[in-house]
Amino acid sequence: MIITLKKDTPKNEVERIIKSYEDRGFQVNNSQGSNYHILGLIGDTTSLDEKIIKANPWIEDVTRIAAPYKKANRLFHPEDTIVEAAGIKIGGNEKIVIIGGPCSVEGEDQICRIAQEVKDAGGTMLRGGAYKPRTSPYAFQGLESEGIRAMAEARKRTGLPIVSELMDAEHIDEFVENVDIIQIGARNMQNFSLLKAVGKTKKPILLKRGLANTIEEWIMSAEYIMAGGNENVILCERGIRTFEKYTRNTLDLSVVPIIKEKTHLPIIIDPSHATGNWKLIESMSLAAIAAGADGLIIEVHDNPECAWSDGAQSLKPEKFANVIKKGRAIAQVIGRDL
Amino acid sequence: MIITLKKDTPKNEVERIIKSYEDRGFQVNNSQGSNYHILGLIGDTTSLDEKIIKANPWIEDVTRIAAPYKKANRLFHPEDTIVEAAGIKIGGNEKIVIIGGPCSVEGEDQICRIAQEVKDAGGTMLRGGAYKPRTSPYAFQGLESEGIRAMAEARKRTGLPIVSELMDAEHIDEFVENVDIIQIGARNMQNFSLLKAVGKTKKPILLKRGLANTIEEWIMSAEYIMAGGNENVILCERGIRTFEKYTRNTLDLSVVPIIKEKTHLPIIIDPSHATGNWKLIESMSLAAIAAGADGLIIEVHDNPECAWSDGAQSLKPEKFANVIKKGRAIAQVIGRDL
Amino acid sequence: MIITLKKDTPKNEVERIIKSYEDRGFQVNNSQGSNYHILGLIGDTTSLDEKIIKANPWIEDVTRIAAPYKKANRLFHPEDTIVEAAGIKIGGNEKIVIIGGPCSVEGEDQICRIAQEVKDAGGTMLRGGAYKPRTSPYAFQGLESEGIRAMAEARKRTGLPIVSELMDAEHIDEFVENVDIIQIGARNMQNFSLLKAVGKTKKPILLKRGLANTIEEWIMSAEYIMAGGNENVILCERGIRTFEKYTRNTLDLSVVPIIKEKTHLPIIIDPSHATGNWKLIESMSLAAIAAGADGLIIEVHDNPECAWSDGAQSLKPEKFANVIKKGRAIAQVIGRDL
Amino acid sequence: MIITLKKDTPKNEVERIIKSYEDRGFQVNNSQGSNYHILGLIGDTTSLDEKIIKANPWIEDVTRIAAPYKKANRLFHPEDTIVEAAGIKIGGNEKIVIIGGPCSVEGEDQICRIAQEVKDAGGTMLRGGAYKPRTSPYAFQGLESEGIRAMAEARKRTGLPIVSELMDAEHIDEFVENVDIIQIGARNMQNFSLLKAVGKTKKPILLKRGLANTIEEWIMSAEYIMAGGNENVILCERGIRTFEKYTRNTLDLSVVPIIKEKTHLPIIIDPSHATGNWKLIESMSLAAIAAGADGLIIEVHDNPECAWSDGAQSLKPEKFANVIKKGRAIAQVIGRDL
Known part of the structure; x- marks a missing residue:
């Protein structure tokens, strides 16, 4: 799952977000573009809900990479x-x-x-x-x-x-x-x-x-x-x-x-x-x-x-x-x- | 409700259709155009189902005039x-x-x-x-x-x-x-x-x-x-x-x-x-x-x-x-x- | 073409509308239901525009019966x-x-x-x-x-x-x-x-x-x-x-x-x-x-x-x-x- | 821009793709998940076309992060x-x-x-x-x-x-x-x-x-x-x-x-x-x-x-x-x- 942060997101907010996912067992890949700051979550994201993640006003967008279904996959x-x-x-x-x-x-x-x-x-x-x-x-x-x-x-x-x-x-x-x-x-x-x-x-x-x-x-x-x-x-x-x-x-x-x-x-x-x-x-x-x-x-x-x-x-x-x-x-x- | 018949619908088929609606209590208005033949049904059409009427291959189209709801109307x-x-x-x-x-x-x-x-x-x-x-x-x-x-x-x-x-x-x-x-x-x-x-x-x-x-x-x-x-x-x-x-x-x-x-x-x-x-x-x-x-x-x-x-x-x-x-x-x- | 008038349309308005189409060469079939008053226009309707007809506030709806195209038909x-x-x-x-x-x-x-x-x-x-x-x-x-x-x-x-x-x-x-x-x-x-x-x-x-x-x-x-x-x-x-x-x-x-x-x-x-x-x-x-x-x-x-x-x-x-x-x-x- | 590769993409193909974007001036962030392999392109992506990138059969999906417009942005x-x-x-x-x-x-x-x-x-x-x-x-x-x-x-x-x-x-x-x-x-x-x-x-x-x-x-x-x-x-x-x-x-x-x-x-x-x-x-x-x-x-x-x-x-x-x-x-x- 890819989380796009606004480029002016404060450093401590970025760290807080990264830690919150690491605490839930994800590996977080952190990459800084010229206009956006991007986090890649690695792990089983089926139980994550994009709509909750997006409630953070520093988060611009959330993109799911892996399909949200397992048994049918x-x-x-x-x-x-x-x-x-x-x-x-x-x-x-x-x-x-x-x-x-x-x-x-x-x-x-x-x-x-x-x-x-x-x-x-x-x-x-x-x-x-x-x-x-x-x-x-x-x-x-x-x-x-x-x-x-x-x-x-x-x-x-x-x-x-x-x-x-x-x-x-x-x-x-x-x-x-x-x-x-x-x-x-x-x-x-x-x-x-x-x-x-x-x-x-x-x-x-x-x-x-x-x-x-x-x-x-x-x-x-x-x-x-x-x-x-x-x-x-x-x-x-x-x-x-x-x-x-x-x-x-x-x-x-x-x-x-x-x-x-x-x-x-x-x-x-x-x-x-x-x-x-x-x-x-x-x-x-x-x-x-x-x-x-x-x-x-x-x-x-x-x-x-x-x-x-x-x-x-x-x-x-x-x-x-x-x-x-x-x-x-x-x-x-x-x-x-x- | 308006029923549009194909223009070459046989006369006895038109009569049969008209009679079937008259028998159910509708007044049927019959009008012949150059390319279509049109029947207008007058009465309470809420219980009629367009999808059943259309099964007749002589019928080109069915148009509802009155709304199909009564209590909310x-x-x-x-x-x-x-x-x-x-x-x-x-x-x-x-x-x-x-x-x-x-x-x-x-x-x-x-x-x-x-x-x-x-x-x-x-x-x-x-x-x-x-x-x-x-x-x-x-x-x-x-x-x-x-x-x-x-x-x-x-x-x-x-x-x-x-x-x-x-x-x-x-x-x-x-x-x-x-x-x-x-x-x-x-x-x-x-x-x-x-x-x-x-x-x-x-x-x-x-x-x-x-x-x-x-x-x-x-x-x-x-x-x-x-x-x-x-x-x-x-x-x-x-x-x-x-x-x-x-x-x-x-x-x-x-x-x-x-x-x-x-x-x-x-x-x-x-x-x-x-x-x-x-x-x-x-x-x-x-x-x-x-x-x-x-x-x-x-x-x-x-x-x-x-x-x-x-x-x-x-x-x-x-x-x-x-x-x-x-x-x-x-x-x-x-x-x-x- | 079928024109649906509101049931309380004044008689002289109905007559005026009918005459306006007869003057343009259409035959007009007039039928009165319990809640609506319906006019059927018979003739070549390809040049009529539903959107203009509907501007009359007494007109509830307009339904085209014949297709609006001729050469492709x-x-x-x-x-x-x-x-x-x-x-x-x-x-x-x-x-x-x-x-x-x-x-x-x-x-x-x-x-x-x-x-x-x-x-x-x-x-x-x-x-x-x-x-x-x-x-x-x-x-x-x-x-x-x-x-x-x-x-x-x-x-x-x-x-x-x-x-x-x-x-x-x-x-x-x-x-x-x-x-x-x-x-x-x-x-x-x-x-x-x-x-x-x-x-x-x-x-x-x-x-x-x-x-x-x-x-x-x-x-x-x-x-x-x-x-x-x-x-x-x-x-x-x-x-x-x-x-x-x-x-x-x-x-x-x-x-x-x-x-x-x-x-x-x-x-x-x-x-x-x-x-x-x-x-x-x-x-x-x-x-x-x-x-x-x-x-x-x-x-x-x-x-x-x-x-x-x-x-x-x-x-x-x-x-x-x-x-x-x-x-x-x-x-x-x-x-x-x- | 995020490029999602299939997990079994051969190593030399991944390297070839990364190099092709580095040669065009992008910084490429490479991250390997359990089921997918993800590349993040950093740079001005307005002139990249997702439809061309996706033609590579190893590429599962392409997601644009930055908007494709500049002057209106x-x-x-x-x-x-x-x-x-x-x-x-x-x-x-x-x-x-x-x-x-x-x-x-x-x-x-x-x-x-x-x-x-x-x-x-x-x-x-x-x-x-x-x-x-x-x-x-x-x-x-x-x-x-x-x-x-x-x-x-x-x-x-x-x-x-x-x-x-x-x-x-x-x-x-x-x-x-x-x-x-x-x-x-x-x-x-x-x-x-x-x-x-x-x-x-x-x-x-x-x-x-x-x-x-x-x-x-x-x-x-x-x-x-x-x-x-x-x-x-x-x-x-x-x-x-x-x-x-x-x-x-x-x-x-x-x-x-x-x-x-x-x-x-x-x-x-x-x-x-x-x-x-x-x-x-x-x-x-x-x-x-x-x-x-x-x-x-x-x-x-x-x-x-x-x-x-x-x-x-x-x-x-x-x-x-x-x-x-x-x-x-x-x-x-x-x-x-x-």
Whole structure:
């Protein structure tokens, strides 16, 4: 960590600052420029907080050199983590996973019918929302426990493992018991109470990136889960908020190589929420695979127009099958399978 | 609500769509342009979901005319709401409230000492974090219940009502019992489970705007609390995330007149989190008062350099007193008191 | 265009507004909701300005239904435009073009040597900056005319057509005479004087998207050039500015299918400026091809560390060849050639 | 400047890098951490380019400590610069200037009439657009030379100095001769050819911040003008582009104290373009004065509904007079006059 002091910082203040860090076990490298005075701290800085250091009015700026995360850091864990969910392996050089299903579970018939179509198209897992985070209190809030039960039935019939979003710690036992991957939604990426709660389980966690969270903050949220004892974290990019209004969000595919460089965790892409528009899903799915993603999570509905939520971003099963077919050919070009 | 159909939409499809809305009680106004076909829906559209309507491939676009919120809407509730917390009135043409205190409660001595300084400087309420949302799992997470207890002691000694952040529904009874205003933090603005939980209480709620949430989403989160039965909502702007790197966030003061136009709720400003830099707090506080804000929430610490969190954005008590003094003079120019 | 009036707008004001648009040749559809009064204008609204209409205090909002562009609009020009530059066709289902070369021309030897490497690797055109837009007045500003001359020499030796950025109208004759595609840089996307100037030529124009410009504004800048008489416009996405700090910009690949839906113009991708980091270029290039882009423009330098500008985002020739090889295989999956 | 090397960088590579900077006159401080190797460069780094340094694959990151600007830097020029335009002083502790006038000059009668109203209301300068940057090629592009002539006539009649936007270097002589302050618009903030051109004059330049430009880039554009020999630069904030859709842009008032800390130049605020909405102008104007701005530039039109551009963001003269009256009282609170 680099601390930049104002050039007229009094000598005894400089000495006091240096001593305070030496007392905490850091080696301090002291270098005097023409306009600034610079201190370099050598040691484990993950627990230092830039915002506290900057409160000293003699300190002009603080720059972190080492990343603030440890368990997620590729530097200390060079091999890829492969997360296993109900027998399906995600990450490393494993097969690319394709998770399909409706935004909301609307009933047992609907989810079982769509599950079969996802399976027939070549999908490997089933997604479905039982507890729904909705912007409006007047919108459909999900079938809740009844939805989880219906998904479990769909798994029984098709064999597809299931992914669903957990919105609060109160329902964690229900999810641990019934769901194969627990999703933490974008709006809860920094709901630290919830992160701590899932960190105490051993379930695979699909951690979506927040609408306006940096890659570093996202990795720090993974670190929360891992620091709690659960290293089965899968990261999921679902678009970030920008000034552009044509798409609901802006899909940031550059995170694929970045996450693979900075961490050892699997990364999958959600083109449905990223674009909000079914017409863009095929091209963004193929692009994600070409970029090296470990999987896709795509909304599939057999009658999007009558879906109870987010129909505009759902693919019909035949279009979903088409994405898988072309995606497989692209995967092979880059040495992966699907 | 305006639905734009593609111009080559088949006649029977247009009729089918019109009938589907008429069946749900809407009056449908049908108008044919040269390149588009437009339907205007007249009726209460708050429960319609644009994302579902757009799933129809003949539909080019959907535009909402009426706001999606009702209880928070100035249109249906023209008089200002005045929220009362422990005898202090917030909103309307009441005195501007000044809430001061440390980012984190660090112990009974610290919070009682700072509470006295906030009071002496002319502050009207005390803030302090007991449960802390921290980006890093390795950072100080707050004194928790011990912090709430220490704040209650500070209230007893100084008479200042207290404001603190609730991070999960599990602690709601502790907050209802001990705290005068419950704060919902920016990262939890769309934690809908938590919004529903506080909507069931009668406590005043300070609802911070999310880092990347639009004004409409923010009002919709207030609507969640109000729809649950608790109309004591105070909105708080604390800066939004933009491309600019010099400040931690960008303070959006235009929300002050906008919130007053669109809603009847009080709006206060948090210049500490908005800027992340104590040097900018005085000017942004005065600007907020000039813009018409109903209050300020400012971090105050008697030794920012040794604060356990966010020292860089804390004012020393004498600077805080200075903000209040100048702020009072500005308030008078615009016909308010402080 | 939809005009929303406040519900208490006086009857004679409504009539006055309606008449003012009827007098200008629009058909006006008048519909009264419970809380708003809505007017629909039918006719050619491209020359209407929402910002002027909104000045009427009785008008709550104005919503454009038809796009504000005509010549670039796919609606009025369904077939793909294929731009031809020195015999190379760009757009439609033509071969994907690969433009490679250094950020800055550093001398005749350098540009001729790199041109040969671009050609050997399978590149189809040569890029190089002679006039350089640099953030700092103290940075290298380009070899100017000497750079254009060196590029012309590289074309003579290799046969590769050349692309270079024009920064002001003063040099337009030099560019028309010596360059095959004139690039308008991101920072000049709304330099309307420059757009008008190149609109008077017949040269192919590579129009980069501005750092913070919406897709609609970008198409409107293409419309400027086309309205001036030059329909040879190629759009180029090079990343947009967001809150994320790890990459220089955020590459928005969703523009590929959007531009193809909204316009008939070719669209190419610049992964070098979009990411600012050579380690991300291969994956983003392959993703762009999978998404359906008509071409790539990539910085190539045989000694990036000694480049006079932007070395961090330049590929070495062997890595560039590798991108082309894999890109060709991906192009074939989606039915294109490269 | 701090250069972070990967920890396994070969010793001879480290030595080679150190030597290359020592050869260029820098003192290099070499420090070895557990996971990184850090070099600190001491000397004048304004001409170093981070993007070139980063091209070395052993280099992990580069951090600039000293600001990249010199002439605009408060560090080397501690006293406030006061820019003088036709006898009016801007900056330092001088009177706050109020510049009013229409978006577009529409004719001699209109501009002379509005000029008189600006003067009567207490305004100190007249603004008006003769050459207009418009998003659409089909929108009114300004009266051009005829507009400049009409403004000169308004100055003759009222004595108010005039401000107008220069869009290309071609018209620079006309502006130097006829205009008191030359405005560089937001869209041209990084039109470096234009910055160099006005840097060769001695006219005061009003440099608007670009829609998505950082404070540092904005100061660098001022540096371009100053490096060319013209130190009469006034900075003008006019809102930045964010995800929020309710306002046209987001006004960033924190730039006022930041510009005063980092530079010695005057800073004024344009609430009209920042908000795009006349209803927000009064509160944002008063906030700007409370924040310490050296002036305001406000659109004023006596018939906004019939304005030829941007009527929605124009104040009527009586509202403009009201802003000045309240603004004066606020100015006095913070020790300024208006």
